[in-house]
Amino acid sequence: MLVIRLFEEKVEDLFTRGLVKGTAHPAIGQEAIAVGICSKLRKGDYVTSTHRGHGHFIAQGGDPNRIMAELFGKETGYSRGRGGSQVMADFSIGFLGANGITGGSIALASGAALALKNKAKRGIVACFFGDGATNQGSFHEALNMAAIWSLPVVYVCENNMYAMSMRATDSVSIESLATRADAYGFPGVSIDGNDLTAVQDAMHTACKRARAGDGPTLLECCTYRMSGHSRGDQRAYRSRAEETAWKKRDPIRATRKQLIADGELTAEQDREIRREVRAAVSTAITFAKRSPEPDPATLNDGVFA
Amino acid sequence: MLVIRLFEEKVEDLFTRGLVKGTAHPAIGQEAIAVGICSKLRKGDYVTSTHRGHGHFIAQGGDPNRIMAELFGKETGYSRGRGGSQVMADFSIGFLGANGITGGSIALASGAALALKNKAKRGIVACFFGDGATNQGSFHEALNMAAIWSLPVVYVCENNMYAMSMRATDSVSIESLATRADAYGFPGVSIDGNDLTAVQDAMHTACKRARAGDGPTLLECCTYRMSGHSRGDQRAYRSRAEETAWKKRDPIRATRKQLIADGELTAEQDREIRREVRAAVSTAITFAKRSPEPDPATLNDGVFA
């Protein structure tokens, strides 16, 4: 829970204050997917992410300080300022990277799964991408190969109803993106991506399948991007009414309510957590601000390994 | 019928004699598809083809003399010797070109269909490709867009069981390639591609749908490439027994038998047709051989329109 909130608050903060240059794609409203998926991964498993990757990274255990520092372009950032919002990774925790190319990580994830399978390491790969990315050729090619080789990968489609300004329902002619798995001969499942438990349950099944060597699963997690696509998005392509309706289904609120109802969280604990998270975010910002700029003299270093 | 045989004989001739440089991909065994599909097209319709394109071109009314001349690299060839086996076209008969890139013509065909739709010309496009091409990203991208825009195109997959040496059953995890249409929300139909009538019937339905503005259809025409993939193919990847079994299902023989049984063809007419076709092929070869070489001084002409 802490992670979800940390994530949301952080990204929102970044986004609204506009403290960093470049661009950022907040995943506000999609937190239950990141947390639900990553909570089912073990050491030796891997994650690939997208342009909307801060949430995945934090859910996988990324250090908010270093993520924030990367957004600020600082030397202490995950990519030492070289990557920015869309290009950061921490292999030590299994996070193989965000990705600036829509659909770009799908083949990478599948290749990582091929390496894992060949080594019989029993690790699996969780591959995040959006509804828009399912229209890329690389989606098709990679899912087909993962199918014929029974690779240990879970394809997690975050269907947030939009690819930038394009409605998912305008970009495909099918009811559910999960159907696309039929073209490759493995299971496709559509779930409520704002329901943490539903995500965890579906991921549990998909992981079992992958770990058993039975091949991939496509999980379509239906959700809503509560914010704009990226900084500067006026959201003219959708109605405020639609946004308000989805606000009622905010996964953070839903999860909190559920936890309180289940007696796993008290109002006091909740306040405490919020306080801690807010503090952690401030710390991250302070860390980022105080970190040194990269040294321009190092510009040419590290092009080759 | 004449066209089918002409086609087979010609390609076989080319292939076995090795009279031309470069490479050629004979469509021996697949003639019923080319003829069945093209027989349903009208003036104002278009065809796109593949590396295995001589059959499609002839079925669409291409001049065997000029096709042969192109294989010989002569000035009288369809591409004046610039294209070779995989790069020839005749827009005046609606043949938009063979294609050296596996899957390369799928987007082209779909774009042509977009142009036709915008002009409300009522023309349609028949797009040929192989089983192997369905694994290309461009297949996925183009079929999806054709679906959302209801484009007037018929996707004709010639599933000849192999992509070069790879079995179709090893390159996908599904029973029938027609299933892939489900990922885009339009009909996919699997038929016996060696049965001329079956091809014509399926194409008839698909054409009606396309002309009505209801969008694309995917036709999987199951067949067998009776020859090698291209010159020099030793066919080590398949058994002679398999080849023999398919020889019994030769579409030319089957069609002839059917026509004779139906009383539409006499043995005498059949012999006559074979004679004519053989003569036409010799004529084409003579034409090609006697045609002038392209003038090297024209090498740099025509790069830009």
Next chain:
Amino acid sequence: MREISYSDALREALQEEMSRDSEVLLIGEDIGTYGGAFGVTRGLLDRFGPDRVVETPISEGGFVGMAVGASLLGARPVVEIMFMDFMTLVVDPLVNQAAKLHYVYGEQAACPLVVRTPSGGGRSYGPTHSQVFEAWFAHTPGLKVVAPSTPADAKGLMKAAIRDNNPVLFVEHKMLYPTRGPVPGRGSRPIPIGKARIARRGTDVTIIAWSWLALEAEAAADALAVDGIDAEVIDMRTLSPLDMETVIESVQRTGRLVIADEAPRSGGVSADIGVRVFEQVFDYLDGPIRRVTTPDVPVPASPVLEQAALPNRERIAAAAAELCGAY
């Protein structure tokens, strides 16, 4: 003349050409209500409707291939690729299909296609949203490549690109969109592809640039003038085919040459221009040439590193001054 922005100039060109010829259609991601990532196509969907402003799924390779197919039947598609970095996905339809069609199929085939795309760095968008790939396409026989730097040239060259019967890559540097300048109004004429523009006359050194760096080169010339160096600035405008005539004529007058190119040093268009000068006017040069380029590194996101990587007015001026013996 009224002054408008580079984006507005492009939009005017698109709108005027769409009104003039019903075969002109726009294809791309988020080019409708959103107006394109940089706002160039704003308002055109309302004006021309969804048959003329075709919004696509994220399928760059596919819709460029479709644009090629549509162009074969007479359509004149203008495709937007949201960032030049994504041109990586459309190399096949452009190089193996579009560029060769007329050469192989002859008079029956034309491919009047324009691919518009914002290039370059300067906004800290990071290594996959800041690249310059002009050299790849200038290396492709059958493609034309233009990269105008002023609003007026943007409008005129866009008109020419749309009316051209060949595939044209139209490079719009993302730093240029807000820049303003005088632009002729409705019915203005196309500017011919393949002609460089002498942006400033001078006698001491020739500075060649294009796109965003043409503006930086002019600023460099201003700075050099203060030091008594009279620089000539040539805005190439077209990168394929290259207008070597204008370049050679200038270099023969000045005897010194600086080429500014935002691409990584190895294999950029700067090399191509440089070697042609070498081949053609060897005897006229008073000294070696200087190229001001990005080094062979990915473009970093951090503003500090990005500024260290990219060529700019200071570096251009320094190279020219060094050639002129001022340092």
Next chain:
Amino acid sequence: MREISYSDALREALQEEMSRDSEVLLIGEDIGTYGGAFGVTRGLLDRFGPDRVVETPISEGGFVGMAVGASLLGARPVVEIMFMDFMTLVVDPLVNQAAKLHYVYGEQAACPLVVRTPSGGGRSYGPTHSQVFEAWFAHTPGLKVVAPSTPADAKGLMKAAIRDNNPVLFVEHKMLYPTRGPVPGRGSRPIPIGKARIARRGTDVTIIAWSWLALEAEAAADALAVDGIDAEVIDMRTLSPLDMETVIESVQRTGRLVIADEAPRSGGVSADIGVRVFEQVFDYLDGPIRRVTTPDVPVPASPVLEQAALPNRERIAAAAAELCGAY
């Protein structure tokens, strides 16, 4: 030393490296029973099994992207792209992913990937099966590009490419496969990437070439010798990074330079080498340089036109002789 073919030398390198390091795996179309379109991988499936020799569907972009992903977890994939012409489909995973990984992610990330592909014309395969795209990848920071011409170099550079921790494009001209030469046996050493080879020493003119044209350049030198011209031939072997040291040293001795490059004239690697010479040894040259390239046209299928398009020994010799004042 025993003589074997270029294909056999490549196969030996693959086999020895696969035996040496179990992380090395082959990925590509028809590389198993078929042995690859040009037979290079023949027999390796039987020897190493399907986990090490991975036959793919026709999905070039996808399996190169997968190879990049596998390399991140320690695999050392050697991918075959059946014809260089199809590299158009794998630009994104190479340029936007592989080439940048180490720069952005630092020490945690390496991408030990080799992409092998047959380039070039000469066999009348037509415009989409005869191309040379080396320049694109040499223009990409973070990629290495090698293009050996002899069987021995093919073996040694393949070993180096496989052991290299960076993505390497390995260009195998299709005319070279049947050519034979002495090749060291089992356990032979890698040949370092980034070092050119002086194929023939001479004093009058430097001829630079690589891949198939390196053999043509040697033949040209033989012909020139008959006319009393003593040509030095440099086989670049690596196109990125360029060994300019060897080039410059040679040009300073001979004072004359011919560069042979099969790519279309505009934007080829020939331009890059030429402009660097221009920048670095301006004063040493006795005259302009000459580039012998394919003109800016698609490669035609017809043997007559193809031969008219491609550089060859006669054209290289003629250019050198002209520089030396013999014509």
